Amino acid sequence: xxxxxxxxxxxxxxxxxxxxxxxxxxxxxxxxxxxxxxxxxxxxxxxxxxxxxxxxxxxxxxxxxxxxxxxxxxxxxxxxxxxxxxxxxxxxxxxxxxxxxxxxxxxxxxxxxxxxxxxxxxxxxxxxxxxxxxxxxxxxxxxxxxxxxxxxxxxxxxxxxxxxxxxxxxxxxxxxxxxxxxxxxxxxxxxxxxxxxxxxxxxxxxxxxxxxxxxxxxxxxxxxxxxxxxxxxxxxxxxxxxxxxxxxxxxxxxxxxxxxxxxxxxxxxxxxxxxxxxxxxxxxxxxxxxxxxxxxxxxxxxxxxxxxxxxxxxxxxxxxxxxxxxxxxxxxxxxxxxxxxxxxxxxxxxxxxxxxxxxxxxxxxxxxxxxxxxxxxxxxxxxxxxxxxxxxxxxxxxxxxxxxxxxxxxxxxxxxxxxxxxxxxxxxxxxxxxxxxxxxxxxxxxxxxxxxxxxxxxxxxxxxxxxxxxxxxxxxxxxxxxxxxxxxxxxxxxxxxxxxxxxxxxxxxxxxxxxxxxxxxxxxxxxxxxxxxxxxxxxxxxxxxxxxxxxxxxxxxxxxxxxxxxxxxxxxxxxxxxxxxxxxxxxxxxxxxxxxxxxxxxxxxxxxxxxxxxxxxxxxxxxxxxxxxxxxxxxxxxxxxxxxxxxxxxx
Numbered sequence: 001x002x003x004x005x006x007x008x009x010x011x012x013x014x015x016x017x018x019x020x021x022x023x024x025x026x027x028x029x030x031x032x033x034x035x036x037x038x039x040x041x042x043x044x045x046x047x048x049x050x051x052x053x054x055x056x057x058x059x060x061x062x063x064x065x066x067x068x069x070x071x072x073x074x075x076x077x078x079x080x081x082x083x084x085x086x087x088x089x090x091x092x093x094x095x096x097x098x099x100x101x102x103x104x105x106x107x108x109x110x111x112x113x114x115x116x117x118x119x120x121x122x123x124x125x126x127x128x129x130x131x132x133x134x135x136x137x138x139x140x141x142x143x144x145x146x147x148x149x150x151x152x153x154x155x156x157x158x159x160x161x162x163x164x165x166x167x168x169x170x171x172x173x174x175x176x177x178x179x180x181x182x183x184x185x186x187x188x189x190x191x192x193x194x195x196x197x198x199x200x201x202x203x204x205x206x207x208x209x210x211x212x213x214x215x216x217x218x219x220x221x222x223x224x225x226x227x228x229x230x231x232x233x234x235x236x237x238x239x240x241x242x243x244x245x246x247x248x249x250x251x252x253x254x255x256x257x258x259x260x261x262x263x264x265x266x267x268x269x270x271x272x273x274x275x276x277x278x279x280x281x282x283x284x285x286x287x288x289x290x291x292x293x294x295x296x297x298x299x300x301x302x303x304x305x306x307x308x309x310x311x312x313x314x315x316x317x318x319x320x321x322x323x324x325x326x327x328x329x330x331x332x333x334x335x336x337x338x339x340x341x342x343x344x345x346x347x348x349x350x351x352x353x354x355x356x357x358x359x360x361x362x363x364x365x366x367x368x369x370x371x372x373x374x375x376x377x378x379x380x381x382x383x384x385x386x387x388x389x390x391x392x393x394x395x396x397x398x399x400x401x402x403x404x405x406x407x408x409x410x411x412x413x414x415x416x417x418x419x420x421x422x423x424x425x426x427x428x429x430x431x432x433x434x435x436x437x438x439x440x441x442x443x444x445x446x447x448x449x450x451x452x453x454x455x456x457x458x459x460x461x462x463x464x465x466x467x468x469x470x471x472x473x474x475x476x477x478x479x480x481x482x483x484x485x486x487x488x489x490x491x492x493x494x495x496x497x498x499x500x501x502x503x504x505x506x507x508x509x510x511x512x513x514x515x516x517x518x519x520x521x522x523x524x525x526x527x528x529x530x531x532x533x534x535x536x537x538x539x540x541x542x543x544x545x546x547x548x549x550x551x552x553x554x555x556x557x558x559x560x561x562x563x564x565x566x567x568x569x570x571x572x573x574x575x576x577x578x579x580x581x582x583x584x585x586x587x588x589x590x591x592x593x594x595x596x597x598x599x600x601x602x603x604x605x606x607x608x609x610x611x612x613x614x615x616x617x618x619x620x621x622x623x624x625x626x627x628x629x630x631x632x633x634x635x636x637x638x639x640x641x642x643x644x645x646x647x648x649x650x651x
Contacts, residue, residue, distance in 0.1 A: 059205035059446040065490040066443040066460070068470045069452060071121035072099070072384035073212065073440050074227055074270060074309060074376035079126040079190050080214075081134040083380040085153055085165050086397040090382035092124040092197035099384045100207055108401030112383055112393055116523055119385045120447050121440075123212035124194060125227045128241035131213070132190030133181040134168075144186075149178050161399060169337075187238055199233060204448045211235050215251055215267065217242035219285070223274035223336045224248055227306070227376075228255075231264040231453045247285045249294070252301040266456065268374065270306035272353075273314040274336040277344030280353035280369055290360065295368035304456055305371040307350045307463050307641065308438035309378045310395045311336060315607075315641065316351040324546050326609060326637065330435035330465070354644060355535040355542040358601045362537045372459025372501045372643035373605070375438025385439065387466035388523075389636065390576070392436040392616035400434075407432035407629055408620030417630055432632055436616045437465045441640070443472070443499070459501025464640040467524035473500040473606045473642040474515040477507045483515065483590055500605070500643040506650055511596045514645075516549055517588040518608040524638060525611045526583025528552050529564045532591060536602035546607075549591040552584040569611035571635055576614035576622055583611045599649055606642040613638065 061067060076083045077092050087107040090098075098104045099122045103113040126132075137144035137153060144150050149171070153164045171177040191213075198209040210229050217224040226248065228239065240254045248267070255265055272279035283289060307314045312332030321327040333342045346352055350371065357369030377387055380396040393401070400406035414420035441462040444451040455461060462471045472490075476497025483492055493515050498504045504512055520527050530550040536543055548557060551564035558565055569582035587608065596602075612635040614622070621628040628634050 059448055061205065062446045064445065065494075066445055066455075067447070069120035069208075069442050069444055069447055070385075070464075070468055071119050071123075071208075071440045071442070071452075072376050072379070073121075073123045073125065073210070073229055073268065073374065074214075074306060074378045075122060075124050075382065075384045076126055076214075076378070076380040077124055077382040078135055079132045079193065080380065081127060081130055081168065082165060083126075083382075083397065084134040084138065085168070086161055086380065086399045087156075088381060088397040092126075092194055092382075093201065095124050095382040095384055096122060096197065096201035096207075096209060098382065100201075104382065106381060106383075106393060106401060107397035108394070110393075112381070112386065114385055115391070118207060121208035121210065121442075121452050122384045123210035123227070123229050124197065125212040125214045125229075126190070126194065127216045128187075128213045128239035129172075129216050129243050130177075130181050131187045131239070131241075132193075133183070133186050135190075136186050137181075143183075144178075144180050147178050147180060156398075165337075182243070184238070191238055195233070195235060202449070206447065208447055208449055208452055210449065210453070213239040213241075215240065215242055215248075217246040217248060218336065219246050219278075221335045221338055221340065222276045222278040223271045224269070224278060224285075225271060225336075226251065226267040226269050226302070228265055228267050229453075229456075232449055234263050235265075236263060249284065249286075249297065252297050255301045256297070264453075265301075266304065267302045268304045268306050269302065270309060270376070270378065271311050271314065271336060272305070272348050272350065273312045273317075273332055274334070274342070275348050276335065276342050277347030279348055280350075280356065281347045282356070290364075290366075290368055292364075292366040295360075295366035298368045299370055303370075303372055303459055304374050304461060305350055305353075306376050306438075306440075307373050308375040308435075308465050310434045310437060311378060312433065312435060313437065313465065314348070314350050316349050317345040319345055320349055320352050321544065321546075326546075326607075326639075329639065330433075330437060330636070332433045334433075351533065351535065351544065354603050355544060358535060358537055358603055358646070359542045362601050363540070370646065372456070372461045373463040373641050374440035374442075374456075374461050375463035375465065376440055377438065387436050387439060389436045389466065389614060389616045389638075390619045392619075395434055403620040403624060406434070407632070408617045409624040409626050416627060432617065432629060435465070435636075439464045439466060439468070441471070459643045460499055461501065462640055462642045465636075465638045467521035467610065467638050467640075469521050469524070469527070469608060469610075469638075469640040470517075470519040471606055471608055471640045471642045472515070472517040473604075473645065474498065475504045475512045475604065475645045475647075476515075477510050477512050479513050479515065479590065484588060489515075498645055500645060502645055504645055504647045506598050506648075509598045511592060511598070512647070514549075514591045514593070514604065515588075516591055516606050517586075518550075518606070518640070519586050520584070520610070525578040525613045526552065526569070526580075526585065527587050528567055528569060528583050528609050528611045528637070530587040530589070531607045531609070532593075532604055533607055534593065534595070534602060534604050536595075536597075536600045538597075538600060545595070547591070547593075550587040550589040552587065553582060567611070571612050571614060573614075573618070573634065576619055578611060578613045600647075601649055602647040603644040604647070605644040608640045610638040612636070
């Protein structure tokens with residue numbers, strides 16, 4: 001096929017969009033795991049009669065070394081008020097069908113589908129605040145539909161939709177939202193729909209569903225959102241929402257109360273980048289100082305953080321990581337849903353929170369920021385896993401459902417961006433900075449609620465910006481010298497080490513070894529480098545450093561810079577074809593920290609970078625035959641992050 005023919009085939013047409021994903025596999029495994037015990041000595045006496053004990057049932061695909069499973073724990077359907085206002089009419093059942101590979105209709109009039117296979121697990125997490133109230137306001141004949149306030153909520157015009165959403169938000173804030181929107185009967189009906197859909201679609205061994213919802217607290221517009229995920233079918237009669245209290249501490253106390261009744265759940269904060277420093281603040285929301293009780297309450301209920309999604313990546317900010325060349329990845333610097341600039345980055349990014357946490361542990365004896373990592377999408381299209389750059393099709397249905405609305409191509413039919421702005425087209429900075437991200441990865445023995453939830457509890461999780469990379473990370477003192485070449489590498493790593501999410505204790509001053517292992521997504525581009533990000537406390541000061549630990553293409557680390565040399569990978573910007581002859585399928589190494597000090601408290605996590613590839617906005621410009629948006633990065637380096645391992649000195 002000629003280049004001209006290829007470009008013709010790529011030109012943007014709104015009909016069908018295919019979003020590529022991979023079926024999860026397991027090649028490369030965990031949390032602190034005890035060493036295998038020696039077999040008990042045989043008894044010399046004859047037992048009266050042994051009681052038969054059935055072996056625990058194991059699902060298809062079970063592996064003691066644990067499999068990589070991929071999911072999305074942040075999914076909105078028509079039960080979320082903002083999604084419904086933006087014309088989404090897809091149900092929780094539709095979301096689960098989409099996750100399993102079926103096609104669904106998009107609110108902008110085209111069909112979307114996962115091209116590469118189903119996800120492994122999903123939670124529908126609709127906003128608990130006024131759950132499904134807007135849906136009922138849109139049904140003719142309901143009490144809500146007859147309110148004058150409700151009549152202004154629905155429009156086919158995206159700009160009018162945005163205005164309606166703003167009006168509803170203002171009414172919530174100033175207390176003028178009609179009381180009918182708080183009808184507990186509406187919440188009860190919607191919550192039943194959420195629970196029933198999860199029960200209908202759960203297929204142990206093949207596809208796992210979790211009952212969940214979003215707690216959407218935003219005091220003064222500063223994002224404190226959490227997704228609440230339940231372990232099983234035993235859930236409360238109604239979700240606890242920010243309408244009950246905007247203070248997450250009250251959510252956590254409520255969760256403790258559920259747990260006392262046998263209802264197990266965890267909260268997962270997201271978009272700390274939009275919190276203006278509030279998510280990981282140095283004081284509690286009520287202004288009181290952090291203390292051990294606060295740290296215990298938070299960590300008991302909030303073991304994970306969603307560090308990447310459509311509304312930006314919250315690993316770190318360039319101003320916080322001045323020596324990290326890759327810190328500027330899908331950064332969003334505005335309040336959620338507002339054209340208001342973030343002014344405080346400290347307290348809003350995960351790596352800084354990890355550093356603040358070990359500093360608090362060092363100085364005060366507790367750590368409220370000891371998080372494992374996941375990613376998820378925050379789709380408001382009932383389309384979990386729709387995170388591949390070439391096929392990105394929006395976050396909020398009609399609000400940004402076409403390339404001109406989200407900033408991928410010049411609006412109003414203009415041929416260039418200069419022409420568009422000269423004609424008075426408004427810039428849409430929020431939509432333009434949204435990224436096509438992310439996914440949650442877990443290492444679990446089997447695809448079931450119990451196994452996946454247990455993996456999340458022990459923080460044996462990883463985040464990706466979309467591609468299905470696999471990442472494993474272990475630390476230990478007694479790995480065999482031939483660990484990388486053995487057939488039982490994982491068994492040895494578990495037996496002699498601590499996996500991601502765990503604590504590494506000191507061993508007579510010895511320096512640990514770290515097993516770093518990453519495998520590419522076959523549907524994505526190749527891996528360029530693996531890094532270890534370290535944070536530590538030195539003389540009472542928190543410090544950080546990024547180490548390159550494995551280079552692609554047989555390249556050796558530059559001793560002077562500590563960096564892998566450039567591998568020369570490029571992207572053909574006329575076709576978005578990435579370099580197929582640079583990069584590796586797999587990167588693995590056993591690494592020693594050259595700066596290790598057994599007296600210094602520290603954390604470590606792995607970050608794996610792909611070769612550059614076209615960003616979603618560049619793909620859309622290519623298909624449209626127009627130049628890429630000059631305000632946006634033309635390429636991205638997709639990546640994955642392991643959960644940390646914490647080194648805990650005895651002193």
